[in-house]
Amino acid sequence: MLAEIITIGDEILIGQIVDTNSAWMAAELNNIGVRIKQISSVSDDKKHILTALAEASKRADIILITGGLGPTKDDITKKTIAEYFGVGMVESKEALDNVIQIFSRYNRPMLDVNRLQAQIPANCEVILNKNGTAPGMWFNEKGKIYVSMPGVPHEMMYMMEDAVIPKLKSTFTLPVIIHKTILTVGEGESFLAERIADIEDSLPPFIKLAYLPKLGSVRLRLSGYGEDEAIVKAGINEFAAKIVERVKNVVAAEEDIPIEKAILNYMEQKGLTLSVAESCTGGYISHLITQHAGSSKVFFGGAVSYSYELKEHILGVKSQTLEKFGAVSEETANEMVTGALKNFKSDFALAVTGIAGPDGGTPDKPVGTVWIAVASANKTVVKKLTFGNKRKQNIERSAISALNMLNTLLRESEKLQ
Amino acid sequence: MLAEIITIGDEILIGQIVDTNSAWMAAELNNIGVRIKQISSVSDDKKHILTALAEASKRADIILITGGLGPTKDDITKKTIAEYFGVGMVESKEALDNVIQIFSRYNRPMLDVNRLQAQIPANCEVILNKNGTAPGMWFNEKGKIYVSMPGVPHEMMYMMEDAVIPKLKSTFTLPVIIHKTILTVGEGESFLAERIADIEDSLPPFIKLAYLPKLGSVRLRLSGYGEDEAIVKAGINEFAAKIVERVKNVVAAEEDIPIEKAILNYMEQKGLTLSVAESCTGGYISHLITQHAGSSKVFFGGAVSYSYELKEHILGVKSQTLEKFGAVSEETANEMVTGALKNFKSDFALAVTGIAGPDGGTPDKPVGTVWIAVASANKTVVKKLTFGNKRKQNIERSAISALNMLNTLLRESEKLQ
Numbered sequence: 008m009l010a011e012i013i014t015i016g017d018e019i020l021i022g023q024i025v026d027t028n029s030a031w032m033a034a035e036l037n038n039i040g041v042r043i044k045q046i047s048s049v050s051d052d053k054k055h056i057l058t059a060l061a062e063a064s065k066r067a068d069i070i071l072i073t074g075g076l077g078p079t080k081d082d083i084t085k086k087t088i089a090e091y092f093g094v095g096m097v098e099s100k101e102a103l104d105n106v107i108q109i110f111s112r113y114n115r116p117m118l119d120v121n122r123l124q125a126q127i128p129a130n131c132e133v134i135l136n137k138n139g140t141a142p143g144m145w146f147n148e149k150g151k152i153y154v155s156m157p158g159v160p161h162e163m164m165y166m167m168e169d170a171v172i173p174k175l176k177s178t179f180t181l182p183v184i185i186h187k188t189i190l191t192v193g194e195g196e197s198f199l200a201e202r203i204a205d206i207e208d209s210l211p212p213f214i215k216l217a218y219l220p221k222l223g224s225v226r227l228r229l230s231g232y233g234e235d236e237a238i239v240k241a242g243i244n245e246f247a248a249k250i251v252e253r254v255k256n257v258v259a260a261e262e263d264i265p266i267e268k269a270i271l272n273y274m275e276q277k278g279l280t281l282s283v284a285e286s287c288t289g290g291y292i293s294h295l296i297t298q299h300a301g302s303s304k305v306f307f308g309g310a311v312s313y314s315y316e317l318k319e320h321i322l323g324v325k326s327q328t329l330e331k332f333g334a335v336s337e338e339t340a341n342e343m344v345t346g347a348l349k350n351f352k353s354d355f356a357l358a359v360t361g362i363a364g365p366d367g368g369t370p371d372k373p374v375g376t377v378w379i380a381v382a383s384a385n386k387t388v389v390k391k392l393t394f395g396n397k398r399k400q401n402i403e404r405s406a407i408s409a410l411n412m413l414n415t416l417l418r419e420s421e422k423l424q
Numbered sequence: 425m426l427a428e429i430i431t432i433g434d435e436i437l438i439g440q441i442v443d444t445n446s447a448w449m450a451a452e453l454n455n456i457g458v459r460i461k462q463i464s465s466v467s468d469d470k471k472h473i474l475t476a477l478a479e480a481s482k483r484a485d486i487i488l489i490t491g492g493l494g495p496t497k498d499d500i501t502k503k504t505i506a507e508y509f510g511v512g513m514v515e516s517k518e519a520l521d522n523v524i525q526i527f528s529r530y531n532r533p534m535l536d537v538n539r540l541q542a543q544i545p546a547n548c549e550v551i552l553n554k555n556g557t558a559p560g561m562w563f564n565e566k567g568k569i570y571v572s573m574p575g576v577p578h579e580m581m582y583m584m585e586d587a588v589i590p591k592l593k594s595t596f597t598l599p600v601i602i603h604k605t606i607l608t609v610g611e612g613e614s615f616l617a618e619r620i621a622d623i624e625d626s627l628p629p630f631i632k633l634a635y636l637p638k639l640g641s642v643r644l645r646l647s648g649y650g651e652d653e654a655i656v657k658a659g660i661n662e663f664a665a666k667i668v669e670r671v672k673n674v675v676a677a678e679e680d681i682p683i684e685k686a687i688l689n690y691m692e693q694k695g696l697t698l699s700v701a702e703s704c705t706g707g708y709i710s711h712l713i714t715q716h717a718g719s720s721k722v723f724f725g726g727a728v729s730y731s732y733e734l735k736e737h738i739l740g741v742k743s744q745t746l747e748k749f750g751a752v753s754e755e756t757a758n759e760m761v762t763g764a765l766k767n768f769k770s771d772f773a774l775a776v777t778g779i780a781g782p783d784g785g786t787p788d789k790p791v792g793t794v795w796i797a798v799a800s801a802n803k804t805v806v807k808k809l810t811f812g813n814k815r816k817q818n819i820e821r822s823a824i825s826a827l828n829m830l831n832t833l834l835r836e837s838e839k840l841q
Contacts (some may be wrong), residue, residue, distance in 0.1 A: 018634065019447065019461040019463065019741075020450055020459075021460070022447040022449070022451025022453075022454060023451070023605070023643075024636070024638075025442060025443075025444050029439075029442075029443070030436065030441065030442040033436070033437055033438055034439025035439070036439075037438045042437075043438070044472070045464060045465065045466050045468070045476075046437065047463070047464045049461075050461070060830070075443075077613055077635060078614045079613060081619045115612075118615070118618055118769075120614050140614075159637060161812075161814070161817055164814075195532075196495060196496060197495045197496070197537050197538055200495065209583045215434075218499045219435050219440065219441070221441075226440075228440065228502070230434070236645045263677045267451075276612075286698060287714070288709055289725075290709070290711040290713075290717070290728065291714075291715075291721075291726040292707070293702075293706055293710070293711075294707040294710075296706070297707060297708075297819075298816060300781070301783070302706075302730075303730050303731075305786075306730050307730055307731040308703075308706075308729045308731055308734045309727075310726075310728070311710040311714070311725040311727070312725045313724055316724060316769060317699075317726075321727070321738055321767075321769065336726060350737065351733065357688035363718050369476065400717070402715065423474075423836025
């Protein structure tokens with residue numbers, strides 16, 4: 008079963024927002040065995056939307072549309088879809104009740120434009136929007152399903168989970184798609200490929216292997232397609248096991264999770280705890296960790312020590328160390344990680360201090376200079392890394408490098424026991 | 425001048441990664457007066473790529489392609505483009521030298537697959553990749569420009585900035601596109617629209633207004649199109665000024681920046697400093713702030729206090745308060761913000777404590793319960809908010825709400841002076 012996603016809105020095409028909806032929707036659809044053929048972002052322009060709908064309907068059985076359903080004048084999706092199907096607009100009692108209820112809940116007067124939100128194409132079935140005034144719309148025309156949803160992520164997500172996914176499952180008999188991902192750290196894409204070349208060559212036609220490189224890691228993704236779930240699953244598991252066996256020295260997880268989640272899972276299982284001391288990463292490592300449910304079982308928290316003051320008073324970095332070697336130095340990184348271990352009372356800690364840029368560099372410490380320390384009660388590892396001059400990249404790379412170093416220290420500590 | 429972006433890779437279509445490249449590229453192209461007609465994500469499938477190229481070339485003058493240039497077998501972009509143009513492959517000395525240089529820099533042996541990266545379609549001009557082994561490729565065929573770049577964001581970004589943007593500027597005479605964005609907080613989309621309806625109705629045909637709602641804020645974007653930069657700019661400025669004058673009570677910034685950047689700019693200008701105490705937001709607010717260059721002038725840092733231990737020892741929250749009222753309470757939020765002000769010695773502070781979920785809720789404190797406090801030496805405001813049960817959303821909404829509260833306190837403090 009094939010689907011296409013069409014996102015409507017100039018804000019994506021001028022780069023003002025990143026389209027995060029499509030990836031989320033694609034993952035949800037893949038879970039129920041629907042493959043995405045194409046994702047297209049088009050402008051708030053009638054002709055362009057009509058063309059996109061026509062093109063998508065030639066390639067796919069399910070067309071999911073997001074965006075352009077707001078109450079304001081630049082939003083034209085609803086009328087354009089009505090024109091596409093050659094139907095008029097009607098007022099939906101269900102959608103109107105929802106709008107009225109939302110306004111009364113927030114105790115605000117309802118405007119004329121809000122009432123217009125209950126106008127829908129005559130051939131559609133309303134999908135209730137519990138989180139907003141724009142109704143979702145489900146169309147079943149000539150054996151194809153079209154669904155139009157708001158572009159506001161949480162409104163779209165609730166609709167997908169509550170209504171669209173269950174309705175798709177009951178409308179179609181869906182094939183099986185199974186993905187399995189292996190997270191590796193510390194080895195380049197081409198070296199991995201060389202090491203598993205013979206396994207890759209022996210893959211049956213219903214299994215595909217993809218390499219997904221990302222800062223500091225490469226994910227290997229096996230995808231199996233078929234009708235018999237047991238056969239597809241057995242094939243995927245067989246080849247995943249072969250690959251893991253071959254490259255196990257660089258495998259951080261056997262599922263599609265990021266490195267910090269692999270660390271959290273490992274530490275939780277071993278009953279270990281973690282704290283952090285972040286300077287140039289500015290809370291990004293803490294954020295990566297705490298976005299995961301259950302992280303509080305492992306993660307105590309930490310300090311975002313941008314100022315000297317915080318480095319000294321929370322982490323106990325000596326003022327002489329800061330004066331003599333500077334905030335970005337091996338000595339400071341060392342004292343930061345030791346301070347975190349001691350003051351926050353965790354089993355492991357990591358510390359990062361560096362010059363994220365774009366300003367603040369000096370000849371001997373250029374922008375992109377970063378010191379990372381990871382430590383347990385028994386061992387401390389400190390490393391200097393040199394990145395470029397792009398701030399966001401330096402923050403991301405520092406964070407991933409620190410997590411990779413922590414992962415290595417954790418696995419080494421296990422071997423020593 | 426119209427462009428299209430085609431991103432190639434199954435990882436986007438199965439939702440494994442979010443396509444952040446397209447938004448970045450779109451913003452860069454808009455800056456030089458190139459409008460994006462469509463963004464399409466297609467699979468690593470020859471026929472599908474050929475169709476996408478043909479469709480895009482019918483609509484646009486510039487076609488930018490990213491992804492599918494890795495050394496591994498699932499990457500087929502290069503060969504497919506050669507087939508599209510009906511040319512063979514040749515080895516590029518320039519690209520080969522680059523590959524050799526990169527491997528010698530990292531002191532790693534070069535594999536056969538790496539040498540293959542220097543193979544390029546015979547009709548292309550190489551764009552040097554300083555950050556990786558896959559060359560960029562520039563094609564000028566039948567009056568249209570095609571550019572193929574790697575999907576790895578930092579490789580693509582360097583190529584765009586260093587080569588593609590300058591080459592496009594020298595190849596085409598580009599029209600003028602000017603965007604101006606006004607950031608508003610605390611008023612819904614339809615209420616804003618009602619307040620400025622007459623201004624919107626009086627817009628000249630070359631200016632478009634769009635409403636971009638996002639958690640807690642609505643951005644109003646004016647876009648002007650034309651040939652005479654002075655005329656377009658004057659029109660945009662005139663109508664932007666009218667809108668700002670009308671809704672100034674909710675305007676947080678008159679440029680396209682997020683709320684935390686508006687706060688940083690305001691505080692830097694006033695010589696004010698900030699620290700934070702984050703529990704359920706887990707470092708996300710610190711990360712939002714520190715991703716901006718120059719944030720260290722305003723931001724001292726703070727604590728990510730996930731454990732009771734850290735709340736007590738770094739922030740000075742009393743253990744009796746935690747025992748009697750719990751970590752998620754008005755009293756704890758109050759002591760956290762007071763502790764941050766005192767211990768981190770900043771002029772303003774904010775504190776967030778809540779139950780991000782999906783677990784950890786109780787009947788009287790369900791998942792999504794969040795207490796936020798913002799404070800200066802003169803005034804503390806504490807507020808309870810109730811969100812849903814989705815962890816990431818709760819983190820984001822808590823962060824944005826805290827920043828909006830801080831923004832309000834800052835503006836109020838100014839009036840009192």
